[in-house]
Amino acid sequence: MPVEVIMPKVDMDMASGKIMSWHVAVGQPVAKGDPLFDIETDKAAMEVESPADGMLYHPAPEGTEIQIGQPCAWLYAEGEEVGDQPAAFGAAAAEPAPPPEPVAAVEPVRELAFTAEPALEKPRATPRARRLASEAGRDLTSFVGTGPRGRVQADDVLQALAPAPSAGFTAETGPLSITRSKGGEGTPIVLIHGFASDATSWAPLETHLRHRPVIRIDLPSHGKSPKLRIRCFADLVKEVRAAVDDLHLDAAHLVGHSLGGAVALALADTRPRKIASLTLIAPGGLGPEIDGAALTGLCNATRVESLAPWLRRLAADESLITDGYARLAMASRNDPALRHAQAALADVLFPDGTQAFDLRAALDRVDMPTRIIWGKRDAIIPWSHALRAPGKVALHLFDGLGHMPQIEAPDEVGKIIRSLV
Amino acid sequence: MNAQTETNSRELTYSEAIREAMDIALGNDERVILMGEDIGVYGGAFGVTGDLVEKYGTDRVMDTPISELGGAGVAVGAALTGLRPIFEFQFSDFATLGMEQIVNQAAKLRFMLGGAVSVPVVMRFPAGSGTGAAAQHSQSLEAWTAHVPGLKVVQPSTPEDAKGLLLAALEDPDPVMIYEHKLLYKMKGPVPAGHYTTPIGKAAIRREGRDVSIVATAIMVHKALEAAETLAREGIDAEVIDLRTIRPIDRDTVLASVRKTGRLICVYEGVKTLGVGAEVSAMVAESDAFDFLDAPIVRLGGAECPIPYNPQLEKAVVPQVPDILDAARGLTKGRI
Numbered sequence: 002m003p004v005e006v007i008m009p010k011v012d013m014d015m016a017s018g019k020i021m022s023w024h025v026a027v028g029q030p031v032a033k034g035d036p037l038f039d040i041e042t043d044k045a046a047m048e049v050e051s052p053a054d055g056m057l058y059h060p061a062p063e064g065t066e067i068q069i070g071q072p073c074a075w076l077y078a079e080g081e082e083v084g085d086q087p088a089a090f091g092a093a094a095a096e097p098a099p100p101p102e103p104v105a106a107v108e109p110v111r112e113l114a115f116t117a118e119p120a121l122e123k124p125r126a127t128p129r130a131r132r133l134a135s136e137a138g139r140d141l142t143s144f145v146g147t148g149p150r151g152r153v154q155a156d157d158v159l160q161a162l163a164p165a166p167s168a169g170f171t172a173e174t175g176p177l178s179i180t181r182s183k184g185g186e187g188t189p190i191v192l193i194h195g196f197a198s199d200a201t202s203w204a205p206l207e208t209h210l211r212h213r214p215v216i217r218i219d220l221p222s223h224g225k226s227p228k229l230r231i232r233c234f235a236d237l238v239k240e241v242r243a244a245v246d247d248l249h250l251d252a253a254h255l256v257g258h259s260l261g262g263a264v265a266l267a268l269a270d271t272r273p274r275k276i277a278s279l280t281l282i283a284p285g286g287l288g289p290e291i292d293g294a295a296l297t298g299l300c301n302a303t304r305v306e307s308l309a310p311w312l313r314r315l316a317a318d319e320s321l322i323t324d325g326y327a328r329l330a331m332a333s334r335n336d337p338a339l340r341h342a343q344a345a346l347a348d349v350l351f352p353d354g355t356q357a358f359d360l361r362a363a364l365d366r367v368d369m370p371t372r373i374i375w376g377k378r379d380a381i382i383p384w385s386h387a388l389r390a391p392g393k394v395a396l397h398l399f400d401g402l403g404h405m406p407q408i409e410a411p412d413e414v415g416k417i418i419r420s421l422v
Numbered sequence: 423m424n425a426q427t428e429t430n431s432r433e434l435t436y437s438e439a440i441r442e443a444m445d446i447a448l449g450n451d452e453r454v455i456l457m458g459e460d461i462g463v464y465g466g467a468f469g470v471t472g473d474l475v476e477k478y479g480t481d482r483v484m485d486t487p488i489s490e491l492g493g494a495g496v497a498v499g500a501a502l503t504g505l506r507p508i509f510e511f512q513f514s515d516f517a518t519l520g521m522e523q524i525v526n527q528a529a530k531l532r533f534m535l536g537g538a539v540s541v542p543v544v545m546r547f548p549a550g551s552g553t554g555a556a557a558q559h560s561q562s563l564e565a566w567t568a569h570v571p572g573l574k575v576v577q578p579s580t581p582e583d584a585k586g587l588l589l590a591a592l593e594d595p596d597p598v599m600i601y602e603h604k605l606l607y608k609m610k611g612p613v614p615a616g617h618y619t620t621p622i623g624k625a626a627i628r629r630e631g632r633d634v635s636i637v638a639t640a641i642m643v644h645k646a647l648e649a650a651e652t653l654a655r656e657g658i659d660a661e662v663i664d665l666r667t668i669r670p671i672d673r674d675t676v677l678a679s680v681r682k683t684g685r686l687i688c689v690y691e692g693v694k695t696l697g698v699g700a701e702v703s704a705m706v707a708e709s710d711a712f713d714f715l716d717a718p719i720v721r722l723g724g725a726e727c728p729i730p731y732n733p734q735l736e737k738a739v740v741p742q743v744p745d746i747l748d749a750a751r752g753l754t755k756g757r758i
Contacts (some may be wrong), residue, residue, distance in 0.1 A: 129684050129716040148717075148756045155684060155716040 003087060004053040006037065006060075008067040011366070015042045017068045024048075025057045031076070036274060038074075045363060046235070046271045051076065059086040126153035133158040145232050171338065173227035177244040182207065182215040183285035188252045188277050189214035190422060191245065195259030195283075196350075197299040197343055199224030199333060202258075206407040209415020213254070213422060218244055220261065222342035224333075231346055234286075234358035238267040250275065254422045258282040258407060259382065260350070263360055269371075270363040278421050280370040282414065283379055283404050286360030287386035293354020295381055300344040305331045317378035317403035356382075365391050370421055374414055376402025431582075431614045437470045437607040439581035440546075444471070444508060444590040446617050451506060454592065456483045457497050458510030458546075467512045468548055468607055487593045496595075501543035512577055513559045514547035514601060514630035521566075528597040528754035529572030540595040544588065550603040550641060550691055551736055560736070562692040564601045564639075568669040568701075574598045574622055579643040581611040583666060586620025593619060601728040603640040603691075625672035627679070629634050631661035634685040634749070634750050637676055637702050639665050642689040642741060649746035658754050668698050676702060677711040682715035685753045691740050694723025717758055720749045 018040040037051040038060070043175055055076030067073045077083050091398045124141045126134070130153045134141050138156070144161050146153035180200055190213050192203045201218035201224070207215055219226035221240050231237050239373050241264050245253070255276050257265025262284025269276040285291065295311050302308035309327035313319040334340060350357060364371075374393035375384040381404040387396050397417055402409045434442065447454045456478075461471040462485040475483040486493035490511060497509035511517045517524065528541045551560035568575040574596060578584040586601065591598035628643060629650050638646040643664040650660040665671060669758050680686050686706055688699030699721035704718065706712060725739035752758035 127684075128713045132713040149758065152756075154756060168545045 003058070003077045003081065003083075004055055005072040005078060005087075006052060006057075006074040008040070008069050008071055008073050009049055010039075011042065011045065011047055015069060016043050017066045018212065020061050020063050020065050020067065020073060021046065022063055023057070023060050023074075025051075027058060027060060028056055030054075030056050030079075031297055039271070046238070047366075048271055048273065050274075053370065056081075056083075057355075060085050065090065083268075087244045091136055098369055108344075124153055125151055127155065129155040131157045133162070137162055147232070159216040171228070172230035174229070175227045176217040176247065177221060177227070177240060178225035179244060179248070180217045180219075181194055182211070185210075185212055185214040187213055188189060188254060188422075189216050189250060190254045190256060190418075191247055191248075191250075191265075192217045193225075193241065193255070193257040193261030193265050194218075194220065194223065194284075195257075195261050196296065196347065197223070197334075198258070198261075201333070202408065205411035205416055206418075209411060210418060210422070212419070216248065216253070220264070222339065222346050228338060228342035231349055234263070234267075234350055237350070238264055238271075242271060245272070245275075252277045254278045254280070254418075255278040256282070256418060257284060260285050262286075263358065266360050266363050266367065269367045269369060270360075276367075276369050278369055278419050279367060280359075280374065280422075281371070282374045282375065283382055283384070284360075284373065284386075285356055285382060287364065287389050288383065289355050289359075290383050290386075291354060291356050292381045293351060295353055296347045296354070297344075300347055302331070302334070303337075303340070308334070314380050315404045316409050317376055317401055318409065321409060361389055364389075364394065368393075371395070371419070372397060372417065374406050374417060375399070376404065376406050378402060379404045431612045433610050434581050434613040436581045436584050436602070436609050436611070437468060439611075439613045440470050440548045440588055440602065441472050441474065443585040444474060445477070445679040447589065448482060449506075450617065451592070453504060453506045454482070454508065455500065455505055456491060456508050457486050457500075458484075458508070459486055459488060459493065459512045461485060461510050465710070466510060468604065469530065469544075470548075470602075470607070471510070476608050477666075489735045490516050490519035491522060492634075494523035495527070497543050497545070498541055499532075500524050501528075501541045501597075502531070502539055506542055508542070508544045508546065508588075508592070510546045511548070514549035514563060515558050515561050517545070517547055517567075517753065524567060524573070524597070524599070525570050532596065532685045533572060536633070541597050542592075542595050543597045545597070545599050546588075547599060547601045548604050548607075549601045551642075551690045551729045551740055552605045552606060554731065554733060554736065556731040558735075559751065560729035562601070562640075562690070562724065564599075564668060565692050565697050565701075567599045568698070572596065573669060574667065575601065576622055576667045577656070578620075578641045578666065579603075579606065579640050579664050581609065581613045583620045583626075583664075585613055586618055587622065587666070589617060590619035590622050594622060594735070598622065601640065603659050605641055609644075619665070623667045623670045623672060625666055625675040626664045627661065627675065628664050629660065629662040631659040631683065632652040633659045633683055633754050634687060635663060635676070635679040635683045636687045636689060636746065637663045637665060637679075637699075638689040639668060639698055640691065642691060645743050646689055646746055649743045649750065652747060653750050654742075656751070658750055660750055664731075665698070665702075668701075671701065671705065671715070673709075674706060677706065677709050680706050680711040681714040684714050686715070687722060687746065687749045687753070689722045689741050689746060691724055693726060694721055695726060697721075697723050717753045717756075720753060720758065722746060722749060 019040040021041050023038045024036045031051045035051050036048045060074040144153045144157050148154040198220045221229040255265045262281040263286035269279045298311035308331050313322045373387045374397045375387045376399045377384050407414045462475040465472045497507040500507045532540050576587045578587045636646040646662045652662050688702045690698045703719045720743035
């Protein structure tokens with residue numbers, strides 16, 4: 002009897018999950034516990050392990066919504082006869098299907114009966130969006146729908162057709178910028194910087210992490226990475242996940258700061274077996290509050306004089322932010338296109354000075370050793386968000402530090418990371 | 423009709439405005455007569471007729487027996503002879519007994535006699551819930567009569583329109599049904615003095631907005647306006663349309679609004695299914711305004727049950743301000 006692969010329930014209020022991709026091709030072997038497929042729910046994306054050893058057959062097409070607890074593929078033992086799909090996707094298989102006839106010749110392909118919502122032939126869109134798209138001579142499939150169930154609405158079309166003033170930058174394409182240290186052994190450490198920063202900001206901490214290979218990622222629209230049009234937090238995570246997947250690492254220790262912490266957490270949630278440990282420094286995503294004025298100030302500053310006051314807000318001890326530091330920071334932000342791209346990103350991720358994404362459920366789920374490092378004088382994100390972490394997460398709270406412990410006290414932070422990495 | 427010349431406006435209640443309209447009509451036109459149960463000495467179940475019997479006498483302000491079928495029949499017959507009767511049903515619920523005269527006679531005679539006659543009768547229907555009068559005295563059955571070609575059906579929501587629509591109804595050669603929400607009788611508002619008419623078949627935009635169109639009738643207009651104030655503080659700019667007439671519906675005003683906002687909420691007290699909102703929704707869906715919709719249409723109507731006596735339940739079965747808020751927020755925030 003083939004083993005059913007079941008859509009797991011990974012969220013409390015999840016009714017169904019969408020098959021994003023299969024890690025194994027049809028007819029190929031997979032071992033119990035190996036990653037088998039990626040799913041996406043309203044709230045999260047994650048990897049699902051194979052429930053058994055076997056060959057994969059009858060996988061539900063990518064993009065299909067499957068109800069939880071319902072089959073989305075079958076695993077056959079080696080030598081086991083593979084016949085018709087034993088049951089419909091998403092349908093409860095009340096009776097085990099009879100064993101396939103041994104002389105099952107090539108059966109004509111039959112229509113698959115989905116009880117879960119079938120993939121729509123036409124994109125879901127409002128009449129107004131359809132009219133606008135048709136007037137512009139554009140195909141509806143070229144728009145990303147932000148309405149309920151991915152419905153394309155008028156705003157989606159208008160924004161895509163005429164870039165909003167805040168998004169006044171030319172979107173680029175291409176992979177994210179990755180830089181690697183020389184030397185170090187064992188499982189590498191992957192560093193993800195925060196909003197309006199870049200990979201070079203890790204320099205003070207890196208001197209304490211030389212025992213391992215260090216890989217730094219520039220977030221989209223940051224540092225040397227291309228300026229991508231990001232529509233939502235999940236978009237951002239998708240870009241970074243693709244970059245990390247391309248590294249083909251067996252395992253990695255993930256360290257993220259602020260927005261990078263949120264991205265790291267989302268990554269760990271979707272690639273749990275790849276992430277050996279997770280270090281979140283003043284991470285986003287654990288509560289709605291954030292200093293919107295500082296975000297705007299950092300994005301918009303065109304000279305040292307306007308940038309420096311906002312930089313000083315990042316540290317508990319303002320004297321750390323010297324004029325030289327501010328000049329250097331401004332030099333890295335001289336490109337107006339970069340500032341516009343970051344302003345557009347802030348508008349999406351932090352509308353009206355609010356963190357528009359919530360990763361508390363992900364923090365509850367992740368199972369690798371995880372710790373949160375935070376300064377209690379953080380003026381950007383309240384450190385008390387750390388108190389929402391479940392008991393299994395270690396908290397390192399520093400009385401005298403602000404939003405950038407890795408720069409304010411690199412030796413202390415380095416010591417904490419080294420203790421596990 | 424001799425229009426009076428005064429134009430200064432005063433604060434009157436809705437029921438005073440109706441009484442003033444009847445007073446003006448009785449004074450201006452000797453063909454006008456009032457008929458209904460207890461409208462004479464008693465002044466009407468809701469006191470709308472008041473003391474008009476003392477001014478105009480029992481020949482022109484007539485108490486009718488407790489027979490809605492009989493009373494309505496006499497009113498229709500009087501209209502056929504050239505009079506301009508205003509017939510009051512004590513409660514709109516009781517008009518169910520007079521439906522034969524309304525639906526089979528008043529609405530049809532012009533057509534059946536090749537246009538040789540018309541039936542210029544005006545009928546008044548105190549309607550709606552909220553008075554603790556339970557299942558048989560609280561209904562909103564306006565969609566019943568609005569379903570019948572040959573009738574015109576209006577639902578004034580303000581004292582000014584209550585007077586203007588009644589005077590317009592008297593000038594109309596065909597039967598006009600006026601549904602008056604009982605909770606509005608005590609509502610005060612500016613009412614121009616003298617004779618004027620409010621056009622039948624013309625909606626009023628009570629509040630202009632660009633984010634969502636709320637098409638409402640009768641007392642729901644006021645709930646929609648209250649909701650719109652709250653929504654405005656949240657940055658949602660609602661347009662509130664008072665249909666005023668539900669047969670014929672002012673298609674142009676509704677469609678223009680939907681083309682502008684792309685979102686439609688219909689709010690009405692009658693039972694949701696097959697009610698006024700169903701007609702408005704279908705009208706939009708069948709029109710070119712469909713291409714301007716940016717979200718599904720939402721109908722907020724009465725629950726599928728008789729109006730309960732329990733005051734909490736009585737409130738719960740008809741749309742309230744929070745229901746309108748939820749719908750407007752859902753539509754504009756992309757949740758619906």
